[in-house]
Amino acid sequence: MAKKTALILSLAALSLGFFGSCSERISPYDPDAVITGGISPKNHVFTQELLMQLRNKFQLIKIVVYMPRASFPIHYGGDGRRELPLLILLPPHGEGADYFFAHGLKELADEMISTGEIEPMYIATIPADPAQTFGGYFYAGTSYPAGSYDSLIGKRLPDYISNTWEYPSEDPGLRGIGGVGTGAYGAFRAALVHPGAFSSITVSDGPLDFDGAPGHGNGLIDLMAHVVQYEQTDLTTDSLFRARFDSSSNYPVSRMFLGGAMAFSPHDTRLDYTLEPHTDVNGHAELLIHIDTLTRGTPGYAIQDTNTFIKHIVTEDVRNFDFHLPFDRTGQPYQPIWDLWLDDNLENIMSGGELDGVDMWIATTPEADYGFYGQTQSWITTLESQGYTPTVEEYTGYGDQPASSERYVYELLRAMLKFHSENFRAHMDGN
Amino acid sequence: MGIVRVSAVSLALVLLLSLPVAASGFEALGVGAKATAMGGAFRAVADDWTAAYYNPAGYADMLDNQLGGNLALFSYRNEITPKYKWGGQYETGIINGLPGYNVDEILNNPSAGLALRFPVFGESVVGLSAYQPFDYNVRWNLYRNLRTYNDSLILPANQYQNNFDVVAFQLTAAREYIEEKLSLGVGLQLLRADLLYTGVLFRDNPYLARDPEWPYADRPYEKITQWMSNDGMGWGFGFNLGAKLKQSERLTLAATVAVPLDITVKGESALEFYMPKIEIREAGFPPSGTVEDMLTAGGKIVDSADYEAILSLPPSFGIGLAYRAHEQLLLTVDAEYTLWSRFDGLSFEYTNHRGLRGPADTAADMREFFTADIANAVDWSNTVQLMAGLAFDYSDYVTLLSGFSMDQSAARKDEQFHPLFFDLGTSLSFSGGLLVHFERWDLGVSTGYTHYPDATVEDLEDNDGDGNPDNFAGAYKGATYQTVFSFNYRF
Numbered sequence: 001m002a003k004k005t006a007l008i009l010s011l012a013a014l015s016l017g018f019f020g021s022c023s024e025r026i027s028p029y030d031p032d033a034v035i036t037g038g039i040s041p042k043n044h045v046f047t048q049e050l051l052m053q054l055r056n057k058f059q060l061i062k063i064v065v066y067m068p069r070a071s072f073p074i075h076y077g078g079d080g081r082r083e084l085p086l087l088i089l090l091p092p093h094g095e096g097a098d099y100f101f102a103h104g105l106k107e108l109a110d111e112m113i114s115t116g117e118i119e120p121m122y123i124a125t126i127p128a129d130p131a132q133t134f135g136g137y138f139y140a141g142t143s144y145p146a147g148s149y150d151s152l153i154g155k156r157l158p159d160y161i162s163n164t165w166e167y168p169s170e171d172p173g174l175r176g177i178g179g180v181g182t183g184a185y186g187a188f189r190a191a192l193v194h195p196g197a198f199s200s201i202t203v204s205d206g207p208l209d210f211d212g213a214p215g216h217g218n219g220l221i222d223l224m225a226h227v228v229q230y231e232q233t234d235l236t237t238d239s240l241f242r243a244r245f246d247s248s249s250n251y252p253v254s255r256m257f258l259g260g261a262m263a264f265s266p267h268d269t270r271l272d273y274t275l276e277p278h279t280d281v282n283g284h285a286e287l288l289i290h291i292d293t294l295t296r297g298t299p300g301y302a303i304q305d306t307n308t309f310i311k312h313i314v315t316e317d318v319r320n321f322d323f324h325l326p327f328d329r330t331g332q333p334y335q336p337i338w339d340l341w342l343d344d345n346l347e348n349i350m351s352g353g354e355l356d357g358v359d360m361w362i363a364t365t366p367e368a369d370y371g372f373y374g375q376t377q378s379w380i381t382t383l384e385s386q387g388y389t390p391t392v393e394e395y396t397g398y399g400d401q402p403a404s405s406e407r408y409v410y411e412l413l414r415a416m417l418k419f420h421s422e423n424f425r426a427h428m429d430g431n
Numbered sequence: 432m433g434i435v436r437v438s439a440v441s442l443a444l445v446l447l448l449s450l451p452v453a454a455s456g457f458e459a460l461g462v463g464a465k466a467t468a469m470g471g472a473f474r475a476v477a478d479d480w481t482a483a484y485y486n487p488a489g490y491a492d493m494l495d496n497q498l499g500g501n502l503a504l505f506s507y508r509n510e511i512t513p514k515y516k517w518g519g520q521y522e523t524g525i526i527n528g529l530p531g532y533n534v535d536e537i538l539n540n541p542s543a544g545l546a547l548r549f550p551v552f553g554e555s556v557v558g559l560s561a562y563q564p565f566d567y568n569v570r571w572n573l574y575r576n577l578r579t580y581n582d583s584l585i586l587p588a589n590q591y592q593n594n595f596d597v598v599a600f601q602l603t604a605a606r607e608y609i610e611e612k613l614s615l616g617v618g619l620q621l622l623r624a625d626l627l628y629t630g631v632l633f634r635d636n637p638y639l640a641r642d643p644e645w646p647y648a649d650r651p652y653e654k655i656t657q658w659m660s661n662d663g664m665g666w667g668f669g670f671n672l673g674a675k676l677k678q679s680e681r682l683t684l685a686a687t688v689a690v691p692l693d694i695t696v697k698g699e700s701a702l703e704f705y706m707p708k709i710e711i712r713e714a715g716f717p718p719s720g721t722v723e724d725m726l727t728a729g730g731k732i733v734d735s736a737d738y739e740a741i742l743s744l745p746p747s748f749g750i751g752l753a754y755r756a757h758e759q760l761l762l763t764v765d766a767e768y769t770l771w772s773r774f775d776g777l778s779f780e781y782t783n784h785r786g787l788r789g790p791a792d793t794a795a796d797m798r799e800f801f802t803a804d805i806a807n808a809v810d811w812s813n814t815v816q817l818m819a820g821l822a823f824d825y826s827d828y829v830t831l832l833s834g835f836s837m838d839q840s841a842a843r844k845d846e847q848f849h850p851l852f853f854d855l856g857t858s859l860s861f862s863g864g865l866l867v868h869f870e871r872w873d874l875g876v877s878t879g880y881t882h883y884p885d886a887t888v889e890d891l892e893d894n895d896g897d898g899n900p901d902n903f904a905g906a907y908k909g910a911t912y913q914t915v916f917s918f919n920y921r922f
């Protein structure tokens with residue numbers, strides 16, 4: 001009996017071994033079906049905001065909009081209109097409206113929407129500087145040469161998008177804004193200047209606190225000497241500094257200061273221009289704008305000296321403007337001008353309460369360029385001191401791929417989209 | 432004490448004694464139904480043509496001429512849940528977080544041998560056999576391009592494949608040197624190696640050497656995905672030595688040495704580069720036909736070349752004993768020490784590149800990138816394998832077989848783990864089978880199951896500093912099933 005049992009068990013074991021390995025397993029290799037959206041670029045004239053912007057004589061700005069393939073928008077606004085959330089993303093200094101798309105925005109959005117990871121949403125981007133003169137103006141100001149981004153980003157642009165494309169919502173609860181580098185500054189600035197315009201903000205390191213804070217460096221002040229050193233002009237006298245400072249510099253930090261100077265400390269904010277009747281080649285009447293770049297009357301800013309007054313920018317042009325750098329020839333802050341910049345520092349724009357109800361997400365890395373990490377830390381401290389609790393995500397690069405030069409925007413975008421989506425979803429759910 | 436109880440106690444003792452050690456590399460799972468059913472503990476038995484593999488001295492004990500063959504069917508049932516991320520956090524295209532399996536296949540491995548007695552030097556036995564001392568065949572698909580990286584191209588279906596065979600054509604000779612006491616045998620091998628080795632590599636974007644801040648080399652474009660396929664063969668030599676000592680009526684001892692010499696494998700390679708597809712580029716930039724355009728337009732660059740690689744196969748040393756515990760019961764124990772440290776991976780040296788066009792060919796730094804040799808260096812360790820088996824003569828017609836083995840992993844360091852050499856740690860193999868004796872025929876079947884311990888590799892390691900990880904981070908599970916059918920004809 002025992003022998004028979006052993007024989008039967010042996011045969012059973014053999015059978016198990018033979019058949020046990022035959023079932024087929026499915027690996028997750030086959031790509032998931034992804035519903036792709038579209039990209040819709042448009043050029044639009046914003047006359048009021050960009051009337052005198054440098055080199056932008058047609059007041060044009062390129063707007064690139066990601067449109068989800070969402071034939072099924074499930075949310076209805078108060079007026080019964082089907083609507084989708086709208087996210088505006090601001091690229092860093094020197095970058096164009098395609099910046100985020102070159103970092104995979106469309107593919108990420110397609111994938112995340114298809115998998116249900118995020119809500120379908122419209123995503124709009126604009127260039128940091130439509131005319132690529134200085135690469136950008138901090139999305140700031142009401143000055144003529146830089147343009148009036150405060151009005152543009154906080155109000156006119158989202159309204160234009162909502163009116164031009166079919167579904168982007170007009171509900172501030174379904175509008176978010178984000179940015180990288182100077183775009184981070186622009187995003188917070190827009191939310192501060194237009195309280196309630198956006199319900200969520202996502203940014204990564206940028207010039208979020210111009211003068212830094214103890215323990216977090218000195219902000220832009222730490223960069224001033226670098227600019228002077230890089231330009232290597234003979235800056236031994238104030239007059240040489242004014243005359244030889246290269247306003248067409250390609251050095252990114254120089255260009256950032258030059259653009260900032262146009263936005264925060266133009267020489268004369270009381271611009272003189274004349275409108276001359278003209279007939280175009282088609283016989284249509286139009287007005288030509290003639291700008292007088294010389295100071296007339298009393299300057300808008302009470303600048304009593306010309307210590308950092310740069311006479312000419314780039315090349316001679318009918319739309320030249322003069323401006324003041326916030327530092328002197330030694331690379332130290334020049335206080336009368338620097339004070340003008342500090343007026344536009346976020347902590348000074350914020351009077352209190354503007355960001356109530358706004359969900360904030362901030363990505364930060366010690367490897368960020370230009371000391372932006374310290375500025376970001378300082379701004380986070382400021383926000384927390386105001387009772388806000390932004391979500392902070394610190395990250396680093398890997399191996400020999402540091403997280404400098406905004407090289408990880410692709411990674412940040414995924415988190416940014418998700419954060420905005422969760423906020424939009426909560427709003428749509430009535431929370 | 433009954434026979435069954437004696438068997439159980441004996442096996443338990445063997446298991447206890449062998450617990451501290453463990454199995455390995457790309458050694459074949461064994462030859463012959465009888466031997467594999469006994470866990471490979473066959474050196475001191477070696478009484479059929481498979482002695483050519485286990486112990487050539489066994490030929491001397493064969494009283495008849497023999498013709499045998501077997502067909503091994505086996506299936507690797509491996510699983511990886513990848514954690515293949517740059518810096519542990521950034522996606523690479525490897526499908527992370529989901530279990531992936533090697534492509535399910537029932538693989539086969541035939542072998543055969545002939546042993547003949549000749550009245551030479553007294554009485555000698557000479558044999559010819561063909562078998563595979565080294566064999567591995569596993570195929571994985573674990574990667575798809577990140578959509579942002581390139582949503583238009585997909586890699587071939589054999590993304591990762593290691594189909595590696597070494598066939599030994601062996602001339603074996605053995606004779607008794609001390610009658611009824613000591614036999615010696617030698618096997619001279621002509622080795623043929625066939626290798627099909629494919630893999631996905633991640634190469635540092637070559638433009639970063641020109642401009643470390645080039646925006647089109649930001650994440651996720653900082654690495655270029657390369658797929659390589661190397662298909663070739665080579666010939667070499669090796670030899671086996673064996674001794675068999677009948678210590679007593681019940682006890683037989685054995686010792687063996689197997690030395691395969693290096694084999695140079697030559698063949699053709701297909702090298703494919705899947706370039707980033709950056710949809711939105713500045714108007715007019717990059718100009719068509721430039722390096723910049725090549726690195727951003729999302730095309731596939733295909734090169735073909737000749738390759739050469741050196742296979743350093745490991746020598747091994749083994750000892751074994753067979754103990755006749757009962758007239759119906761034979762117990763065996765073997766130990767083998769394999770010098771896997773000799774194997775230093777596969778390094779492919781390419782020549783005669785003939786597929787590159789345009790800037791991939793004309794720009795010196797790009798050509799250097801596309802024609803670079805590929806090194807898959809490993810730093811393996813020597814291994815010990817312990818085996819135990821029993822054969823129970825159930826009747827004149829049936830012999831029941833059982834076995835067990837423990838093998839150390841050659842790639843037992845985290846930085847060496849890779850799905851192409853799935854060798855996770857101390858593996859446990861259980862096997863069983865039976866032989867049916869019918870007149871001059873022995874028909875056998877065995878089946879075996881090998882269990883690998885679960886293993887988790889947390890970090891990617893670049894052992895040779897070329898920017899491409901040499902291991903594969905993830906959670907590993909593994910098992911191998913094998914069934915062997917055999918016949919042996921005595922004449």
